[in-house]
Amino acid sequence: MTMEASAEPVLEQADGKVAAKPVRRRIRPRDVRWIRAAAELAGTFLICAVIYLSYSFGQLVMGQPSVALPVLGTALTYLVVTAMLGGVSGGHFNPAVTVAAMFTSQISMVDGLIYIVAQVIGAIGAGAVAIALIPVSKSVPDRTWLMFSVNGFSGGSPAAATLSQQHIAFGAPMAIVTELIGCIIVVAAAITTLRSDGRARRNHALYTGLAYGVGALVTYPITCSGLNPARSTGIAIFAQSKHMSVSPISQLWLFWICPLLAASLVALVIIMTSIITDNMAMRAIGAATDAQPEAQAQVDAFAPSVQTQAGEDTQASAPVQNPAAAGTATPADAKAQTVDVSALSDVDADEDAVAPVEAGTIPDLQVKPLHTASEKEDGDEEPTDKPAEE
Structure with missing residues (x-):
């Protein structure tokens, strides 16, 4: 009785029994999807936690609020976290960027929805940590800390106390315009530095950080720099019960509509540009294809006359090479x-x-x-x- 050799190794124990074969676990696409979602959750948590704490502690401790600290802190935070986790998930950390990537087919719809849920969960976790770490006393209540980190406009703007003395305020129209401009810059910089399959390019972290810095420079005095629906939601949920001058949840709609509208506009421009570029390329290829038969026909029509003339010139100028044929000269x-x-x-x-x-x-x-x-x-x-x- 013969036994065929098996290509797979067989492990034998000391008592002669055959041990179980080693099983190699392969990473399935579903596992990769959840790994990317976990990277988005962790990255959004880190970004939002740093922004909440730096905006609150930095501005209040300094005594004189300044735009330089929020701008620099936002830019460096997004740059560092995107460089850390951008190679895993693409470095979105913003529902607006994910929506634009879904429209441009850089990420699937299912993965995009999972990304958005993970980002919101990460921001909510960061908001809970920030509320837990804020020191509170009778002279310094919660709202004193949160007024520099909660997004809002009009009475909820970080400059509301200063502007109210002059009887002016940053209303909803100005907040919409500034948030829309800042979100367009952020989404455009993030989407154009992603590959067609959603992977981040080498300069993705740098351009994303610079874009958030520019966006914060424009929006912080007016809306406390939203630019990210998840970031706005995470702190608004916990600040709702802290007796703020304006309800953060009531103004949260603006910080979702503006980023999503900016994402749609950026995706539309990218799609239209791609269509126009493809049409121009197809026309150029078609013109070259149509011109090729005409050029070949001209060459074919010109070739016989050239060959005939060349033959006549050769016959007229060719000397007699065979001496024996000299007697039969014409x-x-x-x-x-x-x-x-x-x-x-x-x-x-x-x-x-x-x-x-x-x-x-x-x-x-x-x-x-x-x-x-x-x-x-x-x-x-x-x-x-x-x-x-x-």
Whole structure:
């Protein structure tokens, strides 16, 4: 009885029994999807936690609120976290960026929805941590800390206390315009630095961080720099019960509509640009394809005439290479030889009087000065059958 050898290794135990074969676990696409979602959750948590704490502690401790700290902190936070986790998930960390990637087919709809849920969960977790770490006293309540980190407009703007003394306020129209401009910059920088399959390019982290810095520079004095629906939602949920001057949940709609509208506009521009570019490329290819048969037809029509002319020139200028064939020369060749001899000789004779030249020999010729024009008038006439010299 024979046994066929197995390609897979068989492990034997000490008692002679066959042990179980090792199983190699392969990573399935579903597992990769959840790994990316976990990276988005962790990245959004880190970003939002740093923004909440730095905005609250930095502005209040400094005493004099400044735009430089939020701008620098936002830019560096997004840059560092995107460089850390961007290679895993693509570095969205923003529902607006994910929506734009869904519209441009850089991520599937299912993965996009999972990304958005993970981002919101991460932001909510960061908001819970920030609320837990804020020190509270009777003289410094929660709202004193949160007014610099909760997004809002009009009465909820970080500049509301200063502007109210001048009887002016940053209303909803100004908040919509500034948030829309800032979100367009952020989404455009993030989407254009992603590959067609959703992976981040080398410069994705740098351009994303710079874009968030520019967006924060424009929006922080007016809306406390939203630019990210998840970031706005995470802190608004916990600030709702902290007796803020304006309910954060009631103004949260603006910080979802503006980013999603910006994502739609950026995706529309990218799609239209791609369509126009593809049409121009197809027209160029079609023009080149149509011009190729015409050029080939012209070449084919011109080739026979060129070949005929080249054949005639070759026949007229080709010398006799075979000495044995000299005796069978045509009358035209014989006349040409006679003309050459008579032109060098001072003896004027008819064609019949010229001695034939043997093939392969050079006749002895006595070269004398040619006759002048006056001598030709007095002398004998030149042979009439002399062909015109070329």
